[in-house]
Amino acid sequence: MTEPFQLAGLSLDCDDPESLARFYLGLLGGRVLWNDAHSVGIRIPSGLTVAAQRVEDYFPPQWPGTAAVHLDLAADADLDLCEQHALAIGAKPAPVQPDPRWRVLLDPAGHPFCITTRVIAG
Numbered sequence: 001m002t003e004p005f006q007l008a009g010l011s012l013d014c015d016d017p018e019s020l021a022r023f024y025l026g027l028l029g030g031r032v033l034w035n036d037a038h039s040v041g042i043r044i045p046s047g048l049t050v051a052a053q054r055v056e057d058y059f060p061p062q063w064p065g066t067a068a069v070h071l072d073l074a075a076d077a078d079l080d081l082c083e084q085h086a087l088a089i090g091a092k093p094a095p096v097q098p099d100p101r102w103r104v105l106l107d108p109a110g111h112p113f114c115i116t117t118r119v120i121a122g
Contacts, residue, residue: 009041009049010071013058014109019090020052023108026089028073052109060110063094071113072102079103079117086115 014020021032021040030044039053061068075082083103087093094104094112103115 007048009051011039011051011053012107012109012111013055014052014111015054015058016109017052017054020107020109021050023090024050024052027086027091058109060106061112063104063106063112064096064098068112070111073113073115075115075117077117079115082115082117 012020017038017040018035021035021042024030024044025032025042028044028050030042030050033041033043033049035041037054039051041049041051043049063070083093083105086103086105090108091105091113094106097104101116101118104112105115106112
């Protein structure tokens with residue numbers, strides 16, 4: 001059996017699914033697939049489903065330090081402009097920036113994500 005699985009989606013724990021989903025819609029575009037008391041799912045233009053799901057007593061990961069999956073986002077434009085857009089819709093800069101080719105930001109729930117204009121095509 002080769003390639004038995006496909007990535008169906010990405011779920012992000014948080015305390016406020018609606019605001020987190022709104023943030024990612026503003027950052028990545030797309031549309032809402034569902035919105036209920038426990039989660040909000042969006043489909044981004046690449047076809048991936050991103051779900052923000054409510055977790056009781058949620059606490060955000062720490063960057064750097066906590067083992068966490070984070071998003072690496074490719075940006076077509078100037079890195080400073082892309083960072084400014086993310087900050088304007090609710091991101092916060094991460095306290096540690098390990099590489100000047102990337103910007104590490106935190107989403108409204110505290111999940112780290114990186115933005116770069118340097119993507120190696122596969």
